[in-house]
Structures are given as structure tokens and as C-alpha cells.
Amino acid sequence: MTHDKAAGKTRRQIHEDRLRRRALRVAASSTAAVFLAIFLLVPMAPGWDRVKASFFNWEVFVKTFPKLLDAFKLDIAIFLWCAPAITVLGLLIALARDTRNPALFPLRILGAAYTDIFRGVPVVLTVYLIGFGVPGLGLPRPWNSPYIWGSLALILTYAAYVAEIFRSGIESVHKSQRAAAASLGLSDGDSMRFVILPQAIRRVIPAQMNMLIALQKDVALLSFIGPVEIFRQAGVFKSLMANFTPYVGAAVIFLAVTIPATRYADYLIAKQNRERS
Amino acid sequence: MPKLALHGVEKRFGENVVCDGIDLTIEEGQMVCLIGASGAGKSTLLRCINLLEPIEDGEILLDGKDISLPGLDPQPVRRRIGMVFQSFNLFPHMTAVENVMLAPRRLYRKSRSALLPEVTELFERFGLKERMGHYPDQLSGGQQQRVAIVRALAMKPEVMLFDEITSALDPQLVGEVLDVLRLLKDSGMTMVLATHEMAFAREAADKVCFLKDGKVIEEGAPEALFDAPQHPDTQAFLARALK
Ligand SMILES: Nc1ncnc2c1ncn2[C@@H]1O[C@H](COP(=O)(O)OP(=O)(O)OP(=O)(O)O)[C@@H](O)[C@H]1O
Ligand SMILES: [Mg+2]
Numbered sequence: 159m160t161h162d163k164a165a166g167k168t169r170r171q172i173h174e175d176r177l178r179r180r181a182l183r184v185a186a187s188s189t190a191a192v193f194l195a196i197f198l199l200v201p202m203a204p205g206w207d208r209v210k211a212s213f214f215n216w217e218v219f220v221k222t223f224p225k226l227l228d229a230f231k232l233d234i235a236i237f238l239w240c241a242p243a244i245t246v247l248g249l250l251i252a253l254a255r256d257t258r259n260p261a262l263f264p265l266r267i268l269g270a271a272y273t274d275i276f277r278g279v280p281v282v283l284t285v286y287l288i289g290f291g292v293p294g295l296g297l298p299r300p301w302n303s304p305y306i307w308g309s310l311a312l313i314l315t316y317a318a319y320v321a322e323i324f325r326s327g328i329e330s331v332h333k334s335q336r337a338a339a340a341s342l343g344l345s346d347g348d349s350m351r352f353v354i355l356p357q358a359i360r361r362v363i364p365a366q367m368n369m370l371i372a373l374q375k376d377v378a379l380l381s382f383i384g385p386v387e388i389f390r391q392a393g394v395f396k397s398l399m400a401n402f403t404p405y406v407g408a409a410v411i412f413l414a415v416t417i418p419a420t421r422y423a424d425y426l427i428a429k430q431n432r433e434r435s
Numbered sequence: 436m437p438k439l440a441l442h443g444v445e446k447r448f449g450e451n452v453v454c455d456g457i458d459l460t461i462e463e464g465q466m467v468c469l470i471g472a473s474g475a476g477k478s479t480l481l482r483c484i485n486l487l488e489p490i491e492d493g494e495i496l497l498d499g500k501d502i503s504l505p506g507l508d509p510q511p512v513r514r515r516i517g518m519v520f521q522s523f524n525l526f527p528h529m530t531a532v533e534n535v536m537l538a539p540r541r542l543y544r545k546s547r548s549a550l551l552p553e554v555t556e557l558f559e560r561f562g563l564k565e566r567m568g569h570y571p572d573q574l575s576g577g578q579q580q581r582v583a584i585v586r587a588l589a590m591k592p593e594v595m596l597f598d599e600i601t602s603a604l605d606p607q608l609v610g611e612v613l614d615v616l617r618l619l620k621d622s623g624m625t626m627v628l629a630t631h632e633m634a635f636a637r638e639a640a641d642k643v644c645f646l647k648d649g650k651v652i653e654e655g656a657p658e659a660l661f662d663a664p665q666h667p668d669t670q671a672f673l674a675r676a677l678k
Binding site for chain 1: 509510513517520522524525526538542583586
């Protein structure tokens, strides 16, 4: 794009180049104006100094950040054991809801009821009910752990959403694919396993990535029932130092994970849209 | 005994009677063409023969045995009857050769390497040897349709059903697919085609059936049916179709 008229640009290319340069100038100057306004106006707000001291205290940030990072490892661990369980359970529920075998009819009803219930209750409520409720039964030692029951709450909730996404993927595969598989003599099970599911899963990967990102954030809800993960750790620091900066530190750590992941999911979606058109 | 015989086949979608007492016999090695206007029930009839649609009444005999008995397991029958669709319906996530091997691998419990020689020979026979490793979206419509035919043939069916398999193709690709049908006919395959290719039906069919509103209005040898149609509906349809 560095060659000029002499290098043989068409009239249209020259015109489009001019438009592009203009758009760039407009975007740059308006962005500069917005940021300038934020930098100038926000500090003029009456409470700014107080907010700055209690939310953006550099010393507190530096002191607490490594410990927060350490606590975040627990979030990641919880995420890592929940995510596979969610995927498997979600897929099983989706398959159960798709089955036409009359012997499995109860499974279909249960699958439908399950997704309705767990998608209808706020996650935090499920975490409370299962995380406090089940250990309240007075179970013996490893079994009263909030890790187990808190994780289960997340697994049950997210599996309900993930199942619906798998189901939409299965339904998005055109029925002529099933007909083609059946015409070859393949059983319903083989047709699902080798023909429908591989296509369905490919289509819903971006949507499932978004679910995983949401899950990574919701792991913080377990702090309400005990585990000292990053959000809880930030709370501890807040009380110790009477300063909110640790929460900002926690947010920064979450963003460092979720922004790249979100971008990647968006990229996958855009790529699929391009392929489909 | 005819290879395939339909007696009074009736198919309904709700109130809509799509096959209205169809009788049809197909001898071993015959090619039978179904012609008729859009909505006449050609596709539905083929789908019924392949047991993709259950029929309300009547019977479908393969080698004299009723395959349409309610409650019969359709899978063993479908292996014996291959079907090729207008829109190819290849599995897009598999290469051509994987498309072809899937059903024999699963149903005849054969390994890929055991299947490779015969499958390669099939691809070779239909001029597709270089395309075996291609995905459907890397193939032209004509190639895709030929792969779909190879896929059905790999199950070694006794009867093949073709539902307007050239209708979705660019005109210059129709010929290569029709050549495949000629090849199959010469090899003695029993075939039923729903088609709008009147010239091909006239040249290659042993018998042509004209369908209207789910009924066989007239059937006969292609010369007789095309040159001297007896029924006014057939005359009207051909006058339009052959214009
Ligand atoms: N799954 C279905 N549910 C309800 N009605 C259907 C279904 N499939 C086909 N029909 C109806 O059956 C009738 C016959 O359709 P069919 O596709 O068999 O015709 P056709 O002769 O193959 O036509 P074309 O030349 O357009 O392919 C049509 O009226 C159609 O609307
Ligand atoms: Mg049709």
C-alpha cells in the first residue's frame, strides 16, 4: 500500500485511500478528546481524592498483588476441575433430551426439568443452597468440604446452559444429514456420534468458550461459602488495610485472563461466520 | 419375481395424501424413471422405499419379502437399498474417502485398511481417485454427487434410488453424473430415478412412470410414453416438459 499514482493505482483506490486517511484522522482526534476529558474531568469530581486513595493506592496494590495472584491459583484449579465435568454432563443432558427411545422418556423429562430449574435460579443462590445445605446434613470429613459442594453447584448450573448450547448445535445440523446417514443403514447412535455431533460441536465451540469465561468469573462466588480464592483474599486485605485497592487488583487479574479469552472466542465466531457465507 | 414391487402404497402427511395407492414393479437390473410435476410425490415415494418414511398402507416387497411391515427394523433393509439425494448430503467434516468408508466400517466391522482396496477401486471407476482425500467443499458439485454415489455403492446395495441427483448441478456438470448412471446400468444395477432429465429417461430407462397427485397416471416403455402418451394429463405434462 505504499506505492502512489506512478505505481499504477486506480482512481477508485486513490479515492478509497483518501477516505481511509480521513476516517483515521477523525477517529484519532475524537479518541484523544474523550480521553483528555476523562483525565481532566474525573479528577475534578469532589470525591476524587478519596476514591483515588482508597481504590487506586499504588503501594497497597504492589503489596497485595502477589498474594492475590497466589489466591487466583485456587480459582483456576476450581475452574479446571469444573470445566470438564460441565462439558461431559452438558453433553449427556443434551443427548438425553434428543433421544427418541421410549424407554428413555423419563430421562427426557428429567433433562428438560433440570435445564429449566438450573437456568432459572441465580447462580449465587444455587451455590448457597448446595454449598451450605448439603454439608449441613452432617456428613463426615472430606464430604463436608465446601469445595466439593460449591463446585457441584457450579457444575450443575453451568451444565444446564452448556446442554442447551449443545442442543441448539445438534438442531442446527440439517435433517438431510440424518437422512443421509440413515439411508446408509447407520444406526441412530452411530449417526449421532459420527455425523451429527462432530458438526454440532464445531458450531458451538465459540458459544461454549463464552460459557467457560463466565464460569471462570463465577468461581468467585464460592468465596461466599468458604474457599479463600482471589475475591475472598481481596476482601481479607480490604479489612486489614482499610483499602479497596485489592479489589481493583483482583479485577485486573480477572481481566488478564478473560479479555484474551473473549477476544479469541469473538475471533472464532467471526471466522465461522466468514466460512458459512 | 420382480426385484422390487409396490402394491397400493399410501403415504399421508396429516390430511395430505402424497402417495395414493401406488403400484409399481421393477425387475432385476431395470432402470425405472419417475417423472411428474413438482409436488407429484416422487421424492416421497423414494423415501418410502428406503424406509425413511413409514407408509400408511400397502406393501413394499424386496425379493418378494415385505420390508414395509410396521415394526420391522429398517436398518438391514437400508443397507440393501442405496439412496442418493438432490443436495448430495455428503458429511462436510469428513474427506471423500471417509464419507465412503464410514458405513461399511461401522456396519460390516471392517478396518480402514481392509476397505481401502475396494474403495479405491470404486473411486477409480468413477474417475475420482485424485479426490479421495478432499473435503466436500473442495469438490465441484458434480464430483460431490459422484462421491455420494460411490458412498452408497460401498454398501454393495442391491437397489439404488436417485432423487433428482442432477437438479442442483450446473448444466455443464450434469453430463458426468449421467455417465455414472449409464455405467451403473451397464453393470446390472437395479435403479429407480426421480428425474427431470427427460432426454436421459428416454434414452436410458427401461420403464417410465408418470406421477401426478401421488398416483401413477401412466407407465410404459420410454418410446411409448414419450411418443404416444395415452392419458391427457401425461400429454399435458410432456407438452410442457419437452418444450
Ligand atoms: N415431511 C413432509 N411433511 C409434510 N408434507 C410433505 C413432507 N414431505 C413432502 N411433503 C408434501 O408432499 C408432497 C409431495 O412432495 P415430494 O417432495 O414428494 O414431491 P416431488 O414430486 O419430489 O416434487 P419435486 O419435483 O419438487 O421434488 C408435497 O405436497 C409436499 O408438500
Ligand atoms: Mg422431489
